Amino acid sequence: MLELVLGGAEVLLPGGLVRADLGIAGGLLTKSGSGRRIDLSGFRVLPGIVDLHGDGFERHLAPRRGAMKDLSAGLASAEAELAANGITTAYLAQFWSWEGGMRGRDFALRFLVALKGYRGLGTDLRVQLRFELFLLQDYADFSAAVAEFGVDYVVFNDHLPHQALARGKRPPRLTGQALKGGRSPEAHLAMMQELHRHMTAVAPSVAGLAADLAGDGVALGSHDDATTSLRWQWHKRGVTIAEFPETRSAAESARELGDAIVLGAPNVVRGGSHSGNISAAELVRDGLCDGLASDYHYPAPRQAALMLAEEIGLEPAWALVSQRPAQVLGLTDRGVLKPGKRADLLVLDQDGRIGATIASGRVSYLSGAVAERFLG
Template sequence: MLSLTFEGARVMRPDGWDDAPLAIDGGRVVEGAAGRRVDLTGYDILPGIVDAHGDGFERHMAPRRGALRERESGMVACAAELAANGITTAMLAQFWSWEGGMRGPEFAEEVFTSVSAVAPTVPVDLRLQLRLETHFLDRFAEAEAAVARHGIGYVVFNDHLPHARLAEGRKPPRLTGQALKSGRSPETHLALMQALHARADEVPEALDGLCARLAARGVRMGSHDDRTAGARAGWRARGVRVSEFPETIEAAQAARDGGDAVVLGAPNVVRGASHAGNVAASELIGRGLCDALASDYHYPAPARAAWRCVELGLLDAPEAWRLVSDGPARLLGLADRGRLEPGLRADLVVMDRATRRISMTVAGGQVAWLSGALAGRLI
């Protein structure tokens, strides 16, 4: 682990920017000085990014469907990409879904096993989120067992069934493409969706029991794509206290009014709108309805989204960066990171002030990413 004192940089501390030296030793931020002094004039030091939800690892785990199965190597590559984008803690969001393919339980088990093998060998803190489809009732018990077996601390509930179409007896859009991804024929895939939809009345009771058991184990829980205040209240009653990517102002406001955490998509901020036509994340941020920005599907997005909030005049730099560091750390219950304070983990990002490019990422006191002219100052 590094024992260094960084001098000459602008440092983003809990109270804002200052230019006092920052020292790290033994994997922690420490008071005073430590080890060798390094001149970082021209650079900014910010807290490491805590990514509360991201599935960008899929491209590493399955770069081409059916062509390559190098799961552990893919996870190592994913860790490197995370570090290159300033992410020091990553919640890897993996589906447990009837949709099959990369969203099916079999692929999920491969992801969980790969993370268990790779996580102890890389500086970035790799953690698991299981995304459970609410109507996948016959596989609830296996999902619950996987949570216990792999020590998964975060479960999020999704419902991707096209209920309106199924209720009308019509075929869902993009049926053939989705069926091919699942490895099923379109007819078989449609029959499965119809069968799951037909059991909708069983879902609330099954979720009540599952959520109660997960809560008893201390598992954090979230809902995905909330649309109404009523839906959010229903999840809150089950102990599901995180609202991921609410689709409406109503749902986000209901979460805030109920004391629940709100996670929004960083790519939504970067592009300026939801790709699905829902409320823009920037509008919710402007209303104070955001606790964390997550990478969703693109690991470069959190850092870029934080600066985009500054460019749009929504927040100042420390406020914006808290949405990708301290905010997600708090909602995940990680009290030892997200801020540059003595005693906390040495998770930090060193950024070229002129270009805002990340030159170094330190995770748990270890170099996870280092490049460019900054490397010459350390070596």
């Protein structure tokens, strides 16, 4: 691990940007270091990004269907992209779904095995398991996998097209989804219809599963809440993270209940949701956000935070991708630059480009003028 002093840079400390030295030793931040001094005059040092939900890794694990046999190679490629974007803690959002293919149970188990055995650059790679709540037959196996692989974050999803199924209509995009799952469109539709028929059994079953997981210390979230009543239902089940609420009313309900609100950083960068949902930037301005996640695009947290900094200031904006996401999941050892915390940080130039990423005291990314400073 590194033992050095970063000097001359503007450092984002609790309280704001100051010109200060930052020591690194034993994978932790120190008040002053005794190692080699790196002159970072003209640059900024910020806390490493804590990404609570990102599925951009999928294209590294399966560039084409069936093409990636060794998932560890895909994880290495994904970690390189994470590091290049200043992400030092990454929750890889992996489905456990009836949809099959990369979203199916078998792939999820392959992924969990590969991640458990992966040794990388230093990025803290964790998993957020996204569980389709209508998979009643999988509840026991899912709970066992969460325990076996030490999963600390589970999000409940429901991607069944209930309205179309209730009307007996063919759901949109059926053929493409079926082929991704390795099924015929007819078999895929029949499976969805069968799952939809168990509507009344789901509510008590998911309440029991949520209680069991919460009792084991697993953080629980819901995905795409659209209404106040839905957020209240999840809250009563102990599901206290509202991930990507679709409406202002759902986000406001989460805030009233004291639940955490995670929004998509790409929504901020784009200036709105690609699916017509509430603007994330609007919710941020109104204090209805506890963290911005990469969702499908790893550059987005940095981009969103720097955009918001022009409006609300750098410290509160950057906290939305570092300190506050860490607080949401109780990661008390990171998210801020203070002695004794993990040495998770990134170095930005004046144009907001990343020159270096250090994760747990190890260089995971280095380029350009910053690389010249490190290498002498």
